[in-house]
Amino acid sequence: MKTRDEYVAKLKTQLDRWNSDMSQWETQAKAAQADLKATCVKQRQELQASQEKARYQLRLLEGASASAWQDLRRGAEEAWSQMDDALKAARTRFEKSH
Numbered sequence: 043m044k045t046r047d048e049y050v051a052k053l054k055t056q057l058d059r060w061n062s063d064m065s066q067w068e069t070q071a072k073a074a075q076a077d078l079k080a081t082c083v084k085q086r087q088e089l090q091a092s093q094e095k096a097r098y099q100l101r102l103l104e105g106a107s108a109s110a111w112q113d114l115r116r117g118a119e120e121a122w123s124q125m126d127d128a129l130k131a132a133r134t135r136f137e138k139s140h
Contacts, residue, residue, distance in 0.1 A: 046103065046111045051102050057093070060129055064089055067132070085132045091103065092125040 044052070064086065072084030099118035106114045 046108070049111075049115065050100065050103055050106070053096070053103070053118065054121065056126075057096065057100070060093060060125065062091075062135070063093075063129060064093075066130045081135070089128055089132060092121075092128045096101065096125045 063114060067082065071079055071086075096118070099114070099121040102114050103111055103118050
């Protein structure tokens with residue numbers, strides 16, 4: 043079982059990776075055709091919404107007491123799973139279009 047600090051560090055690392063992926067796609071989208079740009083913008087907005095949910099859960103975890111953080115962890119894991127699924131779907135769509 044990981045400690046809260048280890049778990050929070052893991053989540054922060056994952057957020058950094060997601061930010062990097064999203065920035066890379068945004069750069070590529072700027073050079074894409076107009077119709078692809080619109081698709082990329084929509085995907086980016088969806089990903090940002092998922093990312094905000096994940097960040098919110100991270101803030102809750104960081105501020106949680108030692109006894110409460112395990113309960114909050116379940117919500118964070120759900121948000122992280124949704125974000126990861128959204129990124130995988132976006133990556134698949136983006137790679138198919140290139």
